[in-house]
Amino acid sequence: MASARGRGIRVGYAVAALLLVIGIWESVKALVPAQGVSLGGQRILPRTTDAALPHVWTVVTVLGERDGKGTVGATLLRTAGFTFGLALLALLIGTVVGVALAVLMQRFAFVERGLLPYIVISQTVPLIALAPLVAGWGGRVVIAGEPWRPWMSIAVIASYLAFFPIAVGMLRGLQAPSKASVELLHSYSASWWNTLVHLRFPAAVPHFLPALRLGAAASVIGAVVAEISTGTAGGIGRQIIVFSQQATGDSARLYAAVAAAALLGIAVTGVVGVAELLLRRYTNPAGVDASRGVV
Numbered sequence: 018m019a020s021a022r023g024r025g026i027r028v029g030y031a032v033a034a035l036l037l038v039i040g041i042w043e044s045v046k047a048l049v050p051a052q053g054v055s056l057g058g059q060r061i062l063p064r065t066t067d068a069a070l071p072h073v074w075t076v077v078t079v080l081g082e083r084d085g086k087g088t089v090g091a092t093l094l095r096t097a098g099f100t101f102g103l104a105l106l107a108l109l110i111g112t113v114v115g116v117a118l119a120v121l122m123q124r125f126a127f128v129e130r131g132l133l134p135y136i137v138i139s140q141t142v143p144l145i146a147l148a149p150l151v152a153g154w155g156g157r158v159v160i161a162g163e164p165w166r167p168w169m170s171i172a173v174i175a176s177y178l179a180f181f182p183i184a185v186g187m188l189r190g191l192q193a194p195s196k197a198s199v200e201l202l203h204s205y206s207a208s209w210w211n212t213l214v215h216l217r218f219p220a221a222v223p224h225f226l227p228a229l230r231l232g233a234a235a236s237v238i239g240a241v242v243a244e245i246s247t248g249t250a251g252g253i254g255r256q257i258i259v260f261s262q263q264a265t266g267d268s269a270r271l272y273a274a275v276a277a278a279a280l281l282g283i284a285v286t287g288v289v290g291v292a293e294l295l296l297r298r299y300t301n302p303a304g305v306d307a308s309r310g311v312v
Contacts, residue, residue, distance in 0.1 A: 079269040093277040100252040107236040111179025119187035148246035175239030179232040186228025190221025237282040
């Protein structure tokens with residue numbers, strides 16, 4: 018009963034936040050002059066003409082307009098589905114790489130000291146600069162006799178963003194068990210592997226799940242940026258570019274595509290929510306040092 022009430026409250030907050038965004042949008046549309054507000058020759062508030070800022074209902078109704086052989090809504094659904102699959106694949110790759118790096122760094126302190134700074138620095142490399150390099154390198158790779166596909170480059174690029182929060186969060190979680198708990202297992206002659214599986218992995222879950230949510234959001238961002246940077250057709254990122262080129266007189270399609278990308282992020286984090294349900298028994302593990310940030 019309490020769980021159902023909690024879910025209802027969360028849904029209510031989400032709906033309230035959406036209504037607040039819509040209210041602010043329409044308020045700006047109604048109150049800000051059509052050409053915006055400028056101060057000292059610099060525009061401080063955007064233009065609110067229909068070409069620059071359409072009404073919310075215009076963005077919704079544009080989904081029924083014709084676009085090629087189908088409608089705008091069908092096009093966005095198809096392209097978002099393509100990107101959704103790539104984002105999930107990127108999240109899977111990022112999770113495997115992130116967890117593996119975290120286990121390696123927890124096992125060997127010198128690896129953590131030497132590798133962790135480079136993992137942090139890796140996230141300062143602009144994704145838009147990395148994308149052409151990955152696409153170029155991938156073009157020379159053949160896997161089991163099959164040539165490298167453009168969508169593979171997108172998955173690799175997106176996983177580059179996704180692995181970082183997972184690696185850092187998982188490392189913190191693996192280091193969370195108290196010294197007394199580790200020594201207790203050692204007194205029972207537990208091997209490193211048994212300690213990892215039966216103590217460190219359960220203790221890492223409260224850290225891993227938030228990191229996985231961040232990784233899910235990063236995988237969507239990475240997939241969209243990679244589609245734009247590599248010019249790969251079929252995804253929501255490329256569709257945003259197509260609609261932006263058509264937005265000279267009506268930007269409703271562009272706003273609809275951006276909204277679809279945002280909903281895509283919610284869909285991917287929803288998949289992470291399923292993982293949280295499966296792992297909820299480990300959200301308050303025993304034998305964890307509270308001073309390390311686990312409640």
